[in-house]
Amino acid sequence: MRVDATSVCCYSSRMQFWTELRTALMLARVGSVSGAADALGVHRATVNRNIDTLEVEFQAPLFQRHARGYTLTETGQEMLDVVGRADEMLSDLSGRSRGKVGQLSGTLVVTALAGITPLVMPALRDFHRAYPQIKL
CATH class of the missing domain: 1.10.10.10 (Winged helix-like DNA-binding domain superfamily/Winged helix DNA-binding domain)
Known part of the structure; x- marks a missing residue:
């Protein structure tokens, strides 16, 4: 041009x-x-x-x-x-x-000890609701 x-x-x-x-x-x-x-x-x-x-x-x-x-x-x-x-x-x-x-996509792998899983799961649920295109 x-x-x-x-x-x-x-x-x-x-x-x-x-x-x-x-x-x-x-x-x-x-x-x-x-x-x-x-x-x-x-x-x-x-x-x-x-x-x-x-x-x-x-x-x-x-x-x-x-x-x-x-x-x-x-x-x-x-x-x-x-x-x-x-x-x-x-x-x-x-x-x-x-x-x-700005759209996020992909896979997020989270590794956690069994003892803290109950603490992490609510945050992961919220994250998944906010970013459904990201696989957990």
């Missing part, structure tokens, strides 16, 4: 666009700029800038600003319906890949 300045620029631009979309999704969920900023770990100015950029991109207001917070416009709701589904699918994909990477 050949990587050039154009592809890096486009990738960076797409990632920024996704960041802006996720910012809008969080703002819609919590209803306030400060709440969205806290949830995302960014400054309030970043949330405002991302929303402003999206509204320019979509050429329409996405939120109605009120004294008590933000609510979605019709255009904003349509956009965030799609963004919400995409975010769920990406989270599911991420969870699946993490599950496969």
Whole structure:
């Protein structure tokens, strides 16, 4: 695969666009700029800038600003319906890949003196319940 300045620029631009979309999704969920900023770990100015950029991109207001917070416009709701589904699918994909990477399997052999077997067995039962793919 050949990587050039154009592809890096486009990738960076797409990632920024996704960041802006996720910012809008969080703002819609919590209803306030400060709440969205806290949830995302960014400054309030970043949330405002991302929303402003999206509204320019979509050429329409996405939120109605009120004294008590933000609510979605019709255009904003349509956009965030799609963004919400995409975010769920990406989270599911991420969870699946993490599950496969971190999944334990194999055989565990435990050797113990007969006298301590009653002490070990409850822990082994709990272990087997937590990791059924591991043979004991």
